[in-house]
Amino acid sequence: MSSATISLLTILIIVAIGAAIGFLAGVHRKMDLEQWTVGGRGFGVVFVFLLMAGEVYTTFAFLGASGWAYSRGGPTLYVLAYLTLAYVVSFFILPQIWVLGRTHGMQTQSDFFSVRYGNKYLAGFVCLVGIVCFIPYLQLQLTGVGIIVSVASYDSVGRTPAMVVAVVLLVSFVFASGVRAVAWVSVVKDALMVFASLTIGIGVPMIHFGGIGPMFTALAHVRPAHLTMPGATTSLGHSWFISTVLLTSLGFYMWPHAFAATFTARSADTLRRNAVVMPLYGLTLVFIFFAGFAAVLLVPGLANGDLAMLTVVRDSFPPWFLGVVGGAGALTAMVPAAIFILTAATLFAKNLYRPLFAPGMTDDQVAKLARSMVIVLGVISLVLAIYSSTTLVSLLLTGYAGVSQFFPGVVLGLYWKRITTSGVFAGMVAGVAAALFLMLSHRDPVFGLSAGFLALCLNFLVTVVASLITPADGRTAPVQI
């Protein structure tokens, strides 16, 4: 058997096992809207961990992080800082959001804005921005799956066929089993990812340099500036690092899928315990970075940095292991893509279509529409991924700049009684407009700072000032823990 066949067979077996688990997750359960979107609110610490880890450690972690370590160097370490800080933020705000969700039967992020501010247009705007920001993130996952399967199969499978198969499988299991499928497939994905990242992170430096220490010593000798700020870049200095860490750690749980995962928890305590454990899982990323840094010396001059880790693995390990990495990588793209599509479909049906166009729809009709939208969104994201050419991290940061603009509305809505609907609406519009303008006109970073962070500061300022000059609407945070 050729190397390509061995590797491809391994990938196919892993993906088939993952997809089968996803299908079986919803068997013998009636998939109403509550069960499909938030798993009946019955997930304990282990399942919430799996769901959140499944959502968090995406293709970006697998390829983008090592790709940036390879092409940018020092600035890429922002990932370790922001993930850790994001869990600290989550420890304090998620339990409050969970209580509100439980009290008011919330299933989506837009439900939060609808309940807290009582304005369907604000909730609709949040929903629309959320869906638009999902597009680059979804595109990122599918682009990733194409790269992974193509490289791991020694280029015997093209990127487009790999993306088509991935979309068909993930759309099918999401359609059948909803959020339960995502949590269960994460079991396979996370186990493989931990195994793959530890093996690569320790194995690659050991095979080529005799250990991690000698690898860094060699890198510091050949490229002394690569491991410091601004690394191999000219504009990503310390102020960019700090502002990006702030933006992404505050915006982390503002992603509609991460926000909605809060509602799957059995209790607020589950979320606190999850926040304690999650930072440690981030340590697996360190090993991915090792592979990216090693690639600087082993495979210099790659046109696309996102290929760095897989290229090194292909040159260092036997085909079956490349297949395991390819399979793990494919699931690492499919699991988050599945939850993004599920969340975006629910948002569209429940928070955009029903309140604005068909107020008489029942929950069952909403569930049917949401499941149909899964197919539509799968096709749209596939088309975008086929025609995309942006690097993975750039796609991620564009989405972050948008969803982070929900943060003032969520946090001030929880803790500041004087906030008004007009204030939140004005701040959010200003923040989203500023973020879009700066990102799309390639003005990121601005004066050395993250463009999304500047937009978030503007958002906070406008929200506070507009709230103070508009009459109080008497709506206070409906619950305090």
Added chain:
Amino acid sequence: MLFGMPFNLFWLICWIVLSAACLAAAYRLETARDKPAAAADE
């Protein structure tokens, strides 16, 4: 270099572990605070 790693990487790894430890301590404080409150409610 510290333990074979650049200082900035070593520093961030330390803080990942320390953050988890700090959150664990915060969790213990919160649960200890909530217990008397829950008992009073009963």
